[in-house]
Amino acid sequence: MTALxxxxxxxxxxxxxxxxxxxxxxxxxxxGARDSxxxxxxxxxxxxxxxxxxxxxxxxxxxxxxxxxxxxxxxxPLPSGMSIxxxxxxxxxxxxxxxxLITALVTLTGxxxxxxxxxxxxxxxxxxxxxxxxxxGIFGMELTGDMFNFFVFLEIxxxxxxxxxxxxxxxxxxxxAGFKVMALYTLSGLFVLxxxxxxxxxxxxxxxxxLASALTGSTIDIVALGLLLTGLAMKAGAVxxxxxxxxxxxxxxxxxxxxxxxNSQASLYGLFRILFTLFGxxxxxxxxxxxxxxxxxxxxxxxxxxxxxxxxxKRLIAYSAVSQIGYMLLxxxxxLAVSVAKPDFGFVAMQGGIFHMLNDAACIGLLxxxxxxxxxxxxxxxxxxxxxxxxxxxxxxxxxxxxAFALAGVPPFNGFASKFLIYEASFKLSPFLxxxxxxxxxxxxxxxxxxxxxxxxxxxxxxxxxxxxxxxxIPMVALALVVIVFGLFPGFFVDKIVTPxxxxxxxxxxxxxxxVLGGG
Amino acid sequence: MNIGNLPFVVAALLVVxxxxxxxxxRNLVKLVIGVSLVETxxxxxxVTLGYRTGGIAPIYTFAPQAQRMVLPTPQALTLTSIVxxxxxxxxxxxxxxxxxxxxxxxxxxxxxxxxx
Numbered sequence: 001m002t003a004l005x006x007x008x009x010x011x012x013x014x015x016x017x018x019x020x021x022x023x024x025x026x027x028x029x030x031x032g033a034r035d036s037x038x039x040x041x042x043x044x045x046x047x048x049x050x051x052x053x054x055x056x057x058x059x060x061x062x063x064x065x066x067x068x069x070x071x072x073x074x075x076x077p078l079p080s081g082m083s084i085x086x087x088x089x090x091x092x093x094x095x096x097x098x099x100x101l102i103t104a105l106v107t108l109t110g111x112x113x114x115x116x117x118x119x120x121x122x123x124x125x126x127x128x129x130x131x132x133x134x135x136x137g138i139f140g141m142e143l144t145g146d147m148f149n150f151f152v153f154l155e156i157x158x159x160x161x162x163x164x165x166x167x168x169x170x171x172x173x174x175x176x177a178g179f180k181v182m183a184l185y186t187l188s189g190l191f192v193l194x195x196x197x198x199x200x201x202x203x204x205x206x207x208x209x210x211l212a213s214a215l216t217g218s219t220i221d222i223v224a225l226g227l228l229l230t231g232l233a234m235k236a237g238a239v240x241x242x243x244x245x246x247x248x249x250x251x252x253x254x255x256x257x258x259x260x261x262x263n264s265q266a267s268l269y270g271l272f273r274i275l276f277t278l279f280g281x282x283x284x285x286x287x288x289x290x291x292x293x294x295x296x297x298x299x300x301x302x303x304x305x306x307x308x309x310x311x312x313x314k315r316l317i318a319y320s321a322v323s324q325i326g327y328m329l330l331x332x333x334x335x336l337a338v339s340v341a342k343p344d345f346g347f348v349a350m351q352g353g354i355f356h357m358l359n360d361a362a363c364i365g366l367l368x369x370x371x372x373x374x375x376x377x378x379x380x381x382x383x384x385x386x387x388x389x390x391x392x393x394x395x396x397x398x399x400x401x402x403x404a405f406a407l408a409g410v411p412p413f414n415g416f417a418s419k420f421l422i423y424e425a426s427f428k429l430s431p432f433l434x435x436x437x438x439x440x441x442x443x444x445x446x447x448x449x450x451x452x453x454x455x456x457x458x459x460x461x462x463x464x465x466x467x468x469x470x471x472x473x474i475p476m477v478a479l480a481l482v483v484i485v486f487g488l489f490p491g492f493f494v495d496k497i498v499t500p501x502x503x504x505x506x507x508x509x510x511x512x513x514x515x516v517l518g519g520g
Numbered sequence: 521m522n523i524g525n526l527p528f529v530v531a532a533l534l535v536v537x538x539x540x541x542x543x544x545x546r547n548l549v550k551l552v553i554g555v556s557l558v559e560t561x562x563x564x565x566x567v568t569l570g571y572r573t574g575g576i577a578p579i580y581t582f583a584p585q586a587q588r589m590v591l592p593t594p595q596a597l598t599l600t601s602i603v604x605x606x607x608x609x610x611x612x613x614x615x616x617x618x619x620x621x622x623x624x625x626x627x628x629x630x631x632x633x634x635x636x
Contacts, residue, residue: 179615
């Protein structure tokens with residue numbers, strides 16, 4: 001058990017990667033073999049993520065180091081007698097473990113929902129292979145301690161995600177979305193690579209901890225920071241670089257959209273890691289915080305207003321997902337803006353922003369899975385052509401309602417718990433921020449009232465739509481339980497997992513550097 | 521011959537041309553060319569970082585004594601980046617092929633079912 005816990009970081013990347021390449025082979029044995037293999041991989045990955053999180057939160061989020069190639073590294077001797085240690089570093093602190101938990105939750109429910117989803121269609125093997133690859137990439141981004149590996153995992157997620165959006169080549173719109181998303185993902189990846197090159201050229205290292213200790217805040221550092229901010233904000237889907245996001249979430253198969261949101265959150269994690277751990281106090285953090293706040297307000301506002309005018313159910317949920325990215329940016333942006341003086345409300349804002357990542361993953365996941373069930377039952381995505389689903393689909397109705405209320409921040413669901421922390425803290429910085437955030441939440445409630453009225457209420461439809469099979473219901477019920485439990489006992493979860501994660505960003509820079517370089 | 525900062529200038533120009541092509545051209549294949557130009561610029565930048573005038577390849581076996589070597593790390597980074605670039609370009613072009621099959625055009629102004 002301890003060996004498993006010790007090696008959990010690398011297993012989290014290795015197991016889905018193995019799964020990704022084995023699924024096409026095992027798929028030849030038939031659908032049953034393929035589904036049980038994917039289910040096993042997904043369960044084992046989630047269990048390992050749970051173990052990793054338990055060990056990290058067990059030590060209150062203190063960072064841990066995993067070194068590939070032994071603790072001293074492979075020594076490569078040179079003729080001169082000197083030897084070069086070769087090491088690849090994974091560094092896991094509270095924030096990384098928190099993100100790993102989110103990824104595990106979303107990919108596990110996504111994979112199990114997909115079994116029923118692909119039982120009715122062909123093409124599932126490619127889907128599962130890409131899903132596993134995407135999972136490996138997301139875990140890699142969250143756990144790595146090296147800038148270049150971060151870039152490589154970023155590109156793995158880009159390619160796998162675009163494969164998932166566009167692998168149904170017979171659908172017209174999926175090809176259009178795939179091209180758009182891939183082009184923007186590639187550009188954002190190249191911005192990140194250029195920034196890494198600039199940092200390497202100055203300091204001769206790629207390790208995050210080493211770079212963080214060496215950074216001086218020169219003009220070239222600022223240029224690199226600007227490139228990283230642009231690239232990662234683009235990949236997280238923050239306005240004004242959000243134009244790919246509704247296409248991606250809307251055109252991917254329903255169980256995939258939720259995993260794509262987790263992918264955007266991984267980019268957001270990268271952004272936070274770079275702002276807090278890599279750059280930290282070497283640059284003017286207050287100005288950066290305000291940049292994040294402005295991006296956040298734009299994202300919240302544009303996302304919600306665009307959601308209001310949609311008639312396509314998936315596109316509508318996709319725009320609401322964009323707006324939720326804004327709440328996370330707002331929480332952490334408020335924290336960053338005041339992180340020099342470190343007042344209490346700054347930490348509360350960080351807690352709110354980080355907690356909202358988990359809450360958003362659960363309720364957006366629930367809504368996307370729900371939309372998959374609705375589209376399956378009605379055969380259309382147009383809200384104007386639906387109606388009366390509540391007559392025959394009682395379970396879906398209740399689950400969809402839970403997801404919608406949670407997303408709009410209605411108590412006692414989990415969205416309220418994290419949004420309340422964000423409102424409270426951003427009000428202390430400037431009441432205007434809280435007003436925009438609250439108003440947008442109310443608008444979001446209006447959006448979902450419209451969906452509810454259009455899809456579920458009304459006269460009995462002609463051929464009564466069937467309720468979803470058990471295989472689709474169980475993942476949705478599981479997500480709904482997460483939504484309710486996190487909403488009823490937010491204090492417990494904030495104490496146990498959110499606070500260590502926020503601590504890791506807010507106070508943890510020296511510990512993160514010290515663990516790799518010693519001293520500190 | 522000392523070429524100074526010329527390679528950095530060329531790399532920057534490639535990136536700028538690439539972004540210009542990406543933003544202002546209407547043909548999907550030209551957009552892919554734009555992305556490739558940015559990528560080439562970044563790769564050239566990385567290789568230039570590790571280059572030393574008159575340096576030899578960083579292979580220690582049978583290396584002549586007292587020779588300057590170029591830095592190998594950026595070359596490893598560039599190789600990785602080239603492989604990733606190959607995959608992304610191939611994926612982009614195959615999307616372009618399928619878009620042409622569905623829409624009968626590569627003009628971005630006519631490929632816009634997903635708007636608003």
